[in-house]
Amino acid sequence: MRNQLTEALSGAENAVLLGHIHPDGDCIGASLGLYNYLKEHMPQISVELYLDHPADKFSYLASFDEIQTTYDPEKRFDVCITLDASDTERLEMFYPYFETAGRTFCIDHHRTNRGFAQENCIRPDASSTSEVVYTLMDENAVSRETAECLYTGIIHDTGVFKYSSATRATMEIAGKLMEKGLDCAKIIDDTFYRKTYIQNQILGRALLESFLLMDGRCIFSGLRKKDLEFYGADTNDLDGIIDQLRVTEGVECAIFIYETAIHEYKISMRSNSIVDVSKVAEYFGGGGHIRAAGCRMSGTIYDVLNNLSKHIEIQLDAHGEAGKA
Numbered sequence: 001m002r003n004q005l006t007e008a009l010s011g012a013e014n015a016v017l018l019g020h021i022h023p024d025g026d027c028i029g030a031s032l033g034l035y036n037y038l039k040e041h042m043p044q045i046s047v048e049l050y051l052d053h054p055a056d057k058f059s060y061l062a063s064f065d066e067i068q069t070t071y072d073p074e075k076r077f078d079v080c081i082t083l084d085a086s087d088t089e090r091l092e093m094f095y096p097y098f099e100t101a102g103r104t105f106c107i108d109h110h111r112t113n114r115g116f117a118q119e120n121c122i123r124p125d126a127s128s129t130s131e132v133v134y135t136l137m138d139e140n141a142v143s144r145e146t147a148e149c150l151y152t153g154i155i156h157d158t159g160v161f162k163y164s165s166a167t168r169a170t171m172e173i174a175g176k177l178m179e180k181g182l183d184c185a186k187i188i189d190d191t192f193y194r195k196t197y198i199q200n201q202i203l204g205r206a207l208l209e210s211f212l213l214m215d216g217r218c219i220f221s222g223l224r225k226k227d228l229e230f231y232g233a234d235t236n237d238l239d240g241i242i243d244q245l246r247v248t249e250g251v252e253c254a255i256f257i258y259e260t261a262i263h264e265y266k267i268s269m270r271s272n273s274i275v276d277v278s279k280v281a282e283y284f285g286g287g288g289h290i291r292a293a294g295c296r297m298s299g300t301i302y303d304v305l306n307n308l309s310k311h312i313e314i315q316l317d318a319h320g321e322a323g324k325a
C-alpha cells in the first residue's frame with residue numbers, strides 16, 4: 001500500500017518519531033501506535049521515539065519502555081515524523097532532530113497547524129492524531145498492540161467519544177480497533193477516569209477556587225505554583241480539571257490556568273457552543289480547536305484573567321447581538 005506514510009519512509013534507514021511537549025493521551029497513543037506498527041511492518045528501518053516525560057499511567061501500552069526522554073545531540077535521522085504537534089515550537093528540546101532530518105513528515109489534526117513539514121497530513125476534521133495515523137495504516141496489518149495505542153489516543157482526545165470531534169468515522173475506526181481484542185472498559189477506566197489521591201485533592205482545590213463571571217456564562221479557576229507544591233501535584237495531575245469546570249450548569253466557557261514559573265501561566269480553555277476558544281488562544285500565541293484550546297501568558301492571575309475575558313466577552317456579545325437581529 002503506497003500512501004504519504006510509506007512515501008515519507010521509502011529508502012530510509014532510520015526514522016525518529018516526535019510528539020509535543022507535555023504529551024497527552026492522543027500524542028502518546030498516536031506516536032507509540034505508529035512506532036509499534038513500523039517495528040512490526042518495516043523492520044528494515046530503525047525507529048526511535050522521543051517524548052517529554054510520558055505519564056506512567058500509559059505504561060500498559062506496548063513499547064512504552066522504549067520511549068526515549070532525553071535529547072542526544074549526536075543523532076541525525078533520515079526521516080523525522082511529528083505527531084499531534086501543531087507547530088515546531090511544540091517539539092521543544094527535540095526540535096533539532098526535525099531541523100537536521102533528511103525528510104520531514106507532519107501528522108496532525110489541529111486546525112491551527114499551517115503544515116510546517118515537507119510533507120503534511122493534517123486533518124482538522126479528525127478527532128485525534130491517533131485517528132489520522134490509523135488512516136495511514138493498512139487496516140489488516142494493525143496488531144492488537146498498535147490498536148490499543150490508537151484506541152487510547154482516540155479515547156483521550158474525544159473525552160471518551162463525547163466531544164463533537166467524535167464523528168461517525170471516529171466511531172467506525174474505534175469499532176475496528178475494538179475488534180482487535182481490546183479490553184475497552186479497562187482502558188477507559190485506567191487511563192481516563194482513574195485518579196490518584198493527589199489528583200482528586202488538586203481537582204477539589206481547583207473547584208473550590210473557581211468563580212463565575214460574565215453573568216455565570218464563564219467560569220475561571222487558577223492554581224499557583226505553591227498550590228501545586230502543597231499537594232505534591234505536577235502538571236500531569238491537572239488533567240480533567242478543565243472538563244469538570246466546563247460542565248458547570250449555565251457555563252458557556254471555562255478557563256483553567258496554572259502557574260509554571262513565577263508569573264508565567266499555562267492556560268486551558270473549553271467552550272460548549274458559542275465561543276471559538278482557538279481564536280482567543282491564537283491571539284495570545286497559542287492554538288487548538290474551536291471548543292478546546294490553550295496558550296501561555298505572563299502576569300498575575302488577574303492580568304491573565306482580564307486579558308482573556310475581554311476576548312471571550314467580545315465573542316459572547318457578538319453572539320447575543322446576532323441573536324437579536
Ligand SMILES: [Mn+2]
Nearest residue numbers: 026084129157
Ligand atoms: Mn490530539
